[in-house]
Amino acid sequence: MQPDLSALDATLGDGADGYLVDADGTDSTQRYLSGFDAPDPFVTCYTPDGVHLLVSGLEYGRAKKDARADTVSRLADYDYRERVSEAGQVAGRAAVVADFLAERAVGSVAVPARFPLGTADGLREAGVTVDVDDGDAVTRIRAVKTSEEVEYVRRAQRANERAMAAAESVIESATVVEGVLHRDGDPLTSEAVRREIELTLLREGCALDETIVACGADAADPHDRGSGPLRADEPIVVDIFPRDKGTRYHADMTRTFLKGTPDSTLREWFDLTDEARRAGLDALEPGVTGEAVHGAVCDVYEAAGVPTLRTNPGAETGFIHSTGHGVGLDVHELPRIAPDGDELEPGNVVTIEPGLYDPDVGGVRIEDLVVVTEDGYENLTDYPVELVV
């Protein structure tokens, strides 16, 4: 995958000679700029000449082979051990980075806001100008996916559909005893459904840190992961956002299932939320703002008399979150489909995930993952939208 980093040149146009990152491979900006993954922090410098890496001797061979870099240097090339024994770990390493930059005639750098202070102070001490890039340049570049990145997300969403099917199947095949779902004679819990999801994703080469399987009052809190026995006639929100272990790209999808019979309010909420989802999707196209797409979703809810954060910023029931977010190396990234959402571009991969919440009713959320195209969008999600299982 060859990202288009030319937008970084504009950032550097503000006066910096290079864009500098000092982080390990779990940092998405590092991963994106370097194309390299290592468990310990390493240094990447982008200049108009190319991408330059500075790694430990342990990672050197692998970096030469795997990284998307024009040059790879070793800490030892700059007397790392001597510097550290003279000045200590932090200042010694920073002095090495300063030498690495000097060799490339880089006297000033733009850095991400979370660049490590220890390195920055050492570089400044050595006369390098270090300024935080307020404009979040790499994050903005990452928001527009190449076709290869879209494929990575699509593949992760395929795995995610299998995980969702595993969850639905367990809920659907449960028996109901005194209002509680059961499997093999025992109550079926959020934890057990989550386990089925995890096992399925593991087989698909995906990992996840968290999954939401939330029933009833749990489901009324959009951030509650859910716990304990699942109940009949109540909505069960299943929200899965795995990471493909090979590519590190994420997927994201939510469905709401109900075993038994929904009351009329839940039925209405589900249909309304599906309508809001379709309205959000219909609004998607290049040039439209994330704010406008969010507005299209709010319009549907507000027309039905349901509170949203747009009509009541303090609302605690109704549609109480934004419509969506970008998905890629991070599960939450740009662009925002929210009140402060900027103009969309082809290649943006975003969720559309309206939902309704009330502790007295429960929660309903439906989430698709889509990519903005030249003339609209393509839905990367192939999963039915049905409440009753």
Next chain:
Amino acid sequence: MQPDLSALDATLGDGADGYLVDADGTDSTQRYLSGFDAPDPFVTCYTPDGVHLLVSGLEYGRAKKDARADTVSRLADYDYRERVSEAGQVAGRAAVVADFLAERAVGSVAVPARFPLGTADGLREAGVTVDVDDGDAVTRIRAVKTSEEVEYVRRAQRANERAMAAAESVIESATVVEGVLHRDGDPLTSEAVRREIELTLLREGCALDETIVACGADAADPHDRGSGPLRADEPIVVDIFPRDKGTRYHADMTRTFLKGTPDSTLREWFDLTDEARRAGLDALEPGVTGEAVHGAVCDVYEAAGVPTLRTNPGAETGFIHSTGHGVGLDVHELPRIAPDGDELEPGNVVTIEPGLYDPDVGGVRIEDLVVVTEDGYENLTDYPVELVV
């Protein structure tokens, strides 16, 4: 778990009013100081008066309930939205942190070396003194575990033993066809064994990002994860370092298995490495340095005429890494059992993991996880040391 943070007061004795962390819950220093986990960065300030948290409104309720904090504040308590719309995301948030500190009469802070530059620059702008803590105070405190933390590691190592048993069982029950291990008619691969390990750990509530199952020449590189079909009569290094998803504490263990018949060199290597392991363990007690324990391991290898990094810093075969490392919230943390290892204390949880490597022979490594006690050590690892399965 109530950590003993009094050593931080000594760090603050250097002139800082507080110790400040700005990181998400995956950062082990943040996790340790705050006792709180959140996906987005939040702020923790330790002062001699207590631990103070600054979180988003979204996390406020959970932080009040779960965090190990004396006070919890919200970004909104300090006009967060206004500040951000005036000054931008980075500077606006930093201004809020400055107000949060001012309210606690904190005019100077020590911070970890990887503290975010954007926040540091904003605090300095607001007149707060921000100095990097070169002494790595929290990391040093974390190296000495409470009995509760030792229990967390012990529990993770129990799960790890089950995973190791699953791996051994698959290798042991393989059939050999033309020198290659087979299961159900297909070649048995590193990837398949890794899958067994992952499934077992998932059932035990543990997660892992990587596992080493490396055979033959792969095993000769201590950092190669291994891939492809496993072969008979060659050593298979299995190194598993999972994280308990509940407590976030790690375990770590390595065994080397061989299906078939080892040649005399491999047999010698294995027995020598087991002897080195026992020598390392025998040397463990409070007051002994990590350097001395590493030396005891090198002594065994060197007496047998095997190269070590102590006799030849450029050695590419033989014992080419250090003896061990601390294990806790991070899988690699203090203390070091290495040439620069400091004095050990009761409560240090460390690995002892000697190994021998040569691309022409393969690799052998044996690793136990132990806790240093008042009068020696306790081995937290209950798993046989046997080469041939």
